[in-house]
Amino acid sequence: MRKLFFALALALAAVPAAAQTPATQTPPATAPGAQPPAAAQAAVPATRKFTSDAGMMFSVIKPDKVADFEMVMARIKDALSKSADPARKQMALSWRVFKGLEPAPGGNFVYVWFLDPPVKDADYTVTSILTEAFPSEAQDLWSKYIACFVSGQTMLNLQQVVNMSPTAGIPK
Numbered sequence: 001m002r003k004l005f006f007a008l009a010l011a012l013a014a015v016p017a018a019a020q021t022p023a024t025q026t027p028p029a030t031a032p033g034a035q036p037p038a039a040a041q042a043a044v045p046a047t048r049k050f051t052s053d054a055g056m057m058f059s060v061i062k063p064d065k066v067a068d069f070e071m072v073m074a075r076i077k078d079a080l081s082k083s084a085d086p087a088r089k090q091m092a093l094s095w096r097v098f099k100g101l102e103p104a105p106g107g108n109f110v111y112v113w114f115l116d117p118p119v120k121d122a123d124y125t126v127t128s129i130l131t132e133a134f135p136s137e138a139q140d141l142w143s144k145y146i147a148c149f150v151s152g153q154t155m156l157n158l159q160q161v162v163n164m165s166p167t168a169g170i171p172k
Contacts, residue, residue: 047123047124047125048123048124048125048126048155049120049121049122049123049124050115050118050119050120050122050124050155050157051120051121051157052118052120052157052158052159053116053117053158053159053160054114054115054116054117054118054157054158054159054160055113055114055115055116055118055155055156055157055158056112056113056114056115056155056156056158057112057113057115057124057153057154057155057156058110058111058112058153058154058156059110059111059112059113059148059149059153060104060108060109060110060111060149060150060151061108061109061110061111061148061149061150062108062147062148062149062150063103063107063108063109065147065148066099066109066148068144068145068147068148069111069145069148070099071144072126072130072141072144072145072148073097073111075130075133075134075137075141076126076129076130077092078133079129079130079132079133079134080092080095080129082133083132083133085132087119087122088122088129088132090119090122091115091118091119091122091124094115094116094117094118094119095113095114095115095118095124096113096114096115096116097111097112097113097114098111098112098113098114099111100112106150108150126142126145127142130142
């Protein structure tokens with residue numbers, strides 16, 4: 001299954017940036033009078049909600065930013081585990097992050113979030129998660145996060161069409 005995800009990720013990595021959802025989201029609040037970084041001011045989707053039985057998010061990450069990306073993902077994991085919100089705890093149970101072992105074009109790396117199942121209609125917006133858990137760190141984490149991307153992210157809500165498992169459809 002991982003080979004399928006990686007093959008799909010490489011195919012989507014080749015999609016022009018204009019066809020992808022921007023990597024940026026609403027930046028965390030800044031101190032009064034402070035300006036957010038120029039990259040954080042880009043147009044952004046209001047939320048990242050998965051509405052299907054499974055979801056994936058593809059990210060193409062610069063090779064020199066792999067450590068920063070993985071550090072932010074680790075902080076998101078911390079945020080979800082420390083949250084008092086039951087939906088956030090549920091999100092952590094089914095959210096896995098994979099890294100392609102083979103470099104993508106340009107030496108970049110493809111990361112895939114695999115959500116099976118996602119918490120339907122829960123907001124997976126990175127800035128929301130970070131700001132809720134780490135208000136004093138959120139701006140710095142956000143700046144590091146957006147600097148990691150080659151281009152935008154590709155978000156997919158998935159519908160199962162066929163289950164190849166020989167036990168699929170057998171009542172338990």
